[in-house]
Amino acid sequence: VEDQPDFVVSLTAAMLVGLTRLISGAQARWQGCQPEMKQRIYFANHSSHLDFTLLWSALPPAIRARTRPVAARDYWQGSSLKRFLAERVFRTVLIDRAMPAAAGGALPEAGAQEGQIAKAAAAIGQIAEAMRGGDSIVLFPEGTRGRDGVIGPFKSGLYHLCRLMPGVEAVPVYLENLNRILPKGEILPVPLMGGITFGAPLTLQSGESKQGFLDRSRQALLALRNP
Amino acid sequence: MTFAGNSPLFRLVAGILAILVTASLAGWAMKLRATTAQGRSTVANFNARTKAWWVMCGIFLVAASCGRTTTIIFFALTSFLALREFITLTPTRAADHRTLFWMFAVMLPYHYVLLGLNMYGMFLIFIPVYAFLFIPIRSALQGDTQHFLQRAAVMQWGLAICVYCISYAAALLDLPIPGYEGRGAGLLLFLLLVCQLSDVFQYVWGKLLGRRKINDLSPNKTWEGLVLGGASATGIGAGLWWVTPFSPIQAAGMALVIVTMGFLGGQAMSAIKRDRVIKDYGNLIAGHGGVLDRMDSVCFAAPVFYHLTRYFFAS
Numbered sequence: 001v002e003d004q005p006d007f008v009v010s011l012t013a014a015m016l017v018g019l020t021r022l023i024s025g026a027q028a029r030w031q032g033c034q035p036e037m038k039q040r041i042y043f044a045n046h047s048s049h050l051d052f053t054l055l056w057s058a059l060p061p062a063i064r065a066r067t068r069p070v071a072a073r074d075y076w077q078g079s080s081l082k083r084f085l086a087e088r089v090f091r092t093v094l095i096d097r098a099m100p101a102a103a104g105g106a107l108p109e110a111g112a113q114e115g116q117i118a119k120a121a122a123a124i125g126q127i128a129e130a131m132r133g134g135d136s137i138v139l140f141p142e143g144t145r146g147r148d149g150v151i152g153p154f155k156s157g158l159y160h161l162c163r164l165m166p167g168v169e170a171v172p173v174y175l176e177n178l179n180r181i182l183p184k185g186e187i188l189p190v191p192l193m194g195g196i197t198f199g200a201p202l203t204l205q206s207g208e209s210k211q212g213f214l215d216r217s218r219q220a221l222l223a224l225r226n227p
Numbered sequence: 228m229t230f231a232g233n234s235p236l237f238r239l240v241a242g243i244l245a246i247l248v249t250a251s252l253a254g255w256a257m258k259l260r261a262t263t264a265q266g267r268s269t270v271a272n273f274n275a276r277t278k279a280w281w282v283m284c285g286i287f288l289v290a291a292s293c294g295r296t297t298t299i300i301f302f303a304l305t306s307f308l309a310l311r312e313f314i315t316l317t318p319t320r321a322a323d324h325r326t327l328f329w330m331f332a333v334m335l336p337y338h339y340v341l342l343g344l345n346m347y348g349m350f351l352i353f354i355p356v357y358a359f360l361f362i363p364i365r366s367a368l369q370g371d372t373q374h375f376l377q378r379a380a381v382m383q384w385g386l387a388i389c390v391y392c393i394s395y396a397a398a399l400l401d402l403p404i405p406g407y408e409g410r411g412a413g414l415l416l417f418l419l420l421v422c423q424l425s426d427v428f429q430y431v432w433g434k435l436l437g438r439r440k441i442n443d444l445s446p447n448k449t450w451e452g453l454v455l456g457g458a459s460a461t462g463i464g465a466g467l468w469w470v471t472p473f474s475p476i477q478a479a480g481m482a483l484v485i486v487t488m489g490f491l492g493g494q495a496m497s498a499i500k501r502d503r504v505i506k507d508y509g510n511l512i513a514g515h516g517g518v519l520d521r522m523d524s525v526c527f528a529a530p531v532f533y534h535l536t537r538y539f540f541a542s
Binding site: 025027147148177179180183186188189190191192193 | 321509
C-alpha cells in the first residue's frame with residue numbers, strides 16, 4: 001500500500017471521480033454556500049457506497065485534495081485494495097467504531113457501556129487531531145446507510161466534533177437518489193441521475209444542547225430535500 | 228452519409244448551418260437592442276437555445292458523417308440519456324433495482340446491436356415481446372408486491388418510449404427503398420428537421436401571435452402556434468422532397484404526419500411531467516431542459532414515419 005507511486009494514487013482518484021460522475025450524472029448545487037478554501041465539516045445523508053465519492057467529486061479539485069472522509073477502521077482494513085483506497089486515495093480518517101458492525105448497533109451491556117463511551121470519545125479525538133492540519137472532513141452522522149432514502153436519527157459525533165472545533169462551520173449536504181443508483185446490498189449500479197445540494201453552514205451556538213444541535217442539523221439536511 | 232461534392236445531403240447540411248448562423252446573428256443583434264428586463268430574458272433564452280442547437284447539430288452531424296455505426300451509437304446514447312431521465316423521475320422501488328440494471332446494461336445495448344447487425348425481425352420484437360415479459364417477471368421474483376403493476380408499467384413504458392421508439396430514427400438508415408439505396412441518412416435528416424423545426428416554429432409563432440391556449444398541459448402552446456408552426460414545418464418538409472424518396476406532395480403528407488405525431492407525443496409526455504409536478508425532464512441542455520424534452524416529439528413521430536415509409540415505399 002505504502003509503496004504505490006503517487007501517480008497511481010492520483011490516477012485512481014481521477015478514475016473514481018470520473019466514473020462516479022458518469023454513473024450518477026450529478027451536478028452540484030451550491031445552494032447555501034460557495035465552494036471555498038476553508039476548513040469545514042461536511043455532513044451528509046448516507047444511503048449508498050457511492051455517497052462519499054460523489055460528494056468528493058462534486059468539490060473543486062483544490063478543495064477535494066484537502067477534504068477527507070471519516071470511516072470505520074475495521075471495514076477499511078479488510079484487504080490491501082481497501083487499505084490502498086482508504087489510506088492513499090481518500091486519505092480516510094480511520095476511527096475505531098464504538099459499536100462494531102457485528103454488534104448490529106444493539107445497545108451494549110451495562111458493563112461494556114463505559115468502554116464504548118471511551119471508544120467514541122477516542123474516535124472524536126482522532127478526527128479532531130486529523131483536522132489540526134487544516135483539512136476538511138466528511139461525516140455521515142447517521143452512522144450507517146439507511147434504506148429507501150429515509151434519513152435516520154443522528155449520532156452525537158457531529159455535536160462533539162463541533163464542540164472540539166469551534167469556528168469550523170458544519171455544511172449540510174443532501175445526496176439525492178443514490179439509494180436508487182446503488183442501494184445497500186447491491187454491487188451493480190443503475191445509472192440514474194443523482195443530485196447533490198450544499199446547504200447553508202451551521203455553527204454550534206454557545207450553550208446549545210446536544211440534542212438541540214443534532215435536531216437543528218438534521219432539520220437543515222431535511223430542508224434541502226425539496227429545493 | 229457523404230458530404231462529398233454537390234450531393235443533396237451536402238446542400239441540406241449547408242442549409243442547416245446557414246440557419247444556425249442566421250439565428251446566432253439574429254440573437255446577437257437582439258441582445259444589443261433589448262432594453263426591458265423581460266426582453267432581455269427572452270433574448271437570453273433564445274441565445275441559450277441557439278447555442279444548444281449548435282451543439283446538438285454539431286454532435287449529430289459529426290456522428291452521422293462518420294458513418295452508419297457512429298449514427299447508431301449516437302442514437303443509443305440518446306436513448307440512454309432519455310431512459311435515465313425517465314426512470315429517475317418515475318417511481319420504482321428497491322426491488323426493481325436488478326430489473327433496471329438489466330434494462331440499462333443489457334436490453335438497451337442489445338436492441339441497438341440488433342439494429343447494427345441488420346437483424347430486422349429481432350429488432351422489431353425484442354422489446355415488445357421479450358423485454359416486455361422479462362421486466363415484470365424479474366421484479367416479481369424479488370417478492371415486493373407494493374404498486375407492482377405501476378412499477379412494471381413504468382419500466383416497460385420507459386423502455387418502449389426511450390429505446391424502442393427513438394431507435395426507429397436510426398433504423399431509417401437501412402430502409403430498403405428501390406432507387407434510394409445508401410441514402411437513408413436523407414430520411415433521418417428529414418424526420419429530425421421536420422420534428423425540431425415544427426417545435427421551433429410552434430414556439431416562435433406562438434410567441435408572436437398566440438392568443439388561444441390549447442389546454443393546461445403545455446402552458447406555452449397555442450392554437451395559432453400549432454396551426455402556423457405545423458403549416459410552416461409541413462411546407463419546409465415538402466420543400467425538402469429532394470433528399471427523400473418522396474414526391475413533393477408525398478413529402479408534404481409525410482411531414483404533416485410527423486408534425487401531428489410530434490405534437491401529440493409532446494402532449495403525452497407533458498401529461499407525464501404535469502403528473503410528476505415537474506417542468507422539464509432534466510437540465511442537460513441549457514435553455515431546453517433534458518434530452519427527453521427535446522426528443523419527445525421524435526419518440527412518437529419516428530415509429531409511425533418509419534412504418535408508413537416502409538409500407539408504401541420499401542421493397
